[in-house]
Amino acid sequence: MIERCENKNNPNYPKYGAKGISVCDSWRISFDNFKNWAVDNGYDDSLTIDRIDSLKGYCPTNCRWITLSENSARANIGIVKNKSKLKNMYAVNETHGRIDITNIKSFCMEYGLNYSMVVSALHGRCKYKASGWMFFSNVNDNC
Template sequence: MRLQAGFQRFEMVPRTVWYLPCAEKLRIHSYIEVLKLIAVNMVMAQRNPKPRDVEYDAFINMHHRCFNPKHKQYKDYGERGIWVCAEWVDNFDQFLTDVGRKPDPSLTLDRIDNSKGYEPGNVRWASRQTQSRNIRSNRWITAFGETKLLCEWAEEYGITSQLIRNRATMGWPIEDAIARPIQKSSRWKHYNIDGYNMTCHGHANRLGLSSPGLSYRMAKHGMSMEEAIADAQRAKK
């Protein structure tokens, strides 16, 4: 069985003590014990077959993220001190009672407060869009007299959150970083700079710069041709 085999591989990991901060202060001597309890339940489920619940899959994955150092997301959960409350450890029925069935197949398990663990009142079924607004890397930004999430500013102005971050890192005023439209470079478009009316390629040759580099700066960072040239010249020094 998949989980049971996984449990056997994990037995060589040194034992640790887990304290789950909850009302009952349940003490789990190691994440291995948690996986073992889940594995036993899966053995019983095989003896009494029934349709597999998508909610149960989410329940299992929740435990792995918090207790299994081999899991790819453990560093963002268990390593950060994110835990599963005592009421839900090896108790799928209680988890289901508190969280409820998934109302839509596209929804996934989400923690409302990312600084807290999986516990009643802090877990919900949420869409990918809702979860993208609830990640640690997101941030509140005040501009134009309003305060919104970075992703909300990006959606409103039709650009990416990463572009706003890049511009802000480069020292752009925050309102320019948000509202400046992306400059689309054209192979044949002419730019009048310093009295020279040339294409991007022509200006690059004249100044000893990379034409793709100038185009990239305009397309990726929303720079004007003048800004792209100035930035390329600074980088060349």
């Protein structure tokens, strides 16, 4: 955590330190302070640290423990296989109204929809209206 935020030679520095992400003084100067926070906040070997607001640094009020798959999903919000980013994604359904989509995979799992078809619809490549859903993004007006 400290390495990627402070060491310019660290391969992850461009994603963290170069973007202004830092580690709070309390954790940086004392591993025991970090360890105590970690234990008090549910640390487990199966979890990874997550910054709640990805624009802010590592500190007690901005960090939590989540699974690696949850962390990966958060890091990939809106990213599809071709690495393009969709923005302002949402779906509309008579039953549910407007639902903002922050994670396509999670949205599909929650509503039982086909991931590939939803991604295609958000990109405007198809007209997928499964179960009465209509999909919108910065790429399309209405699929």
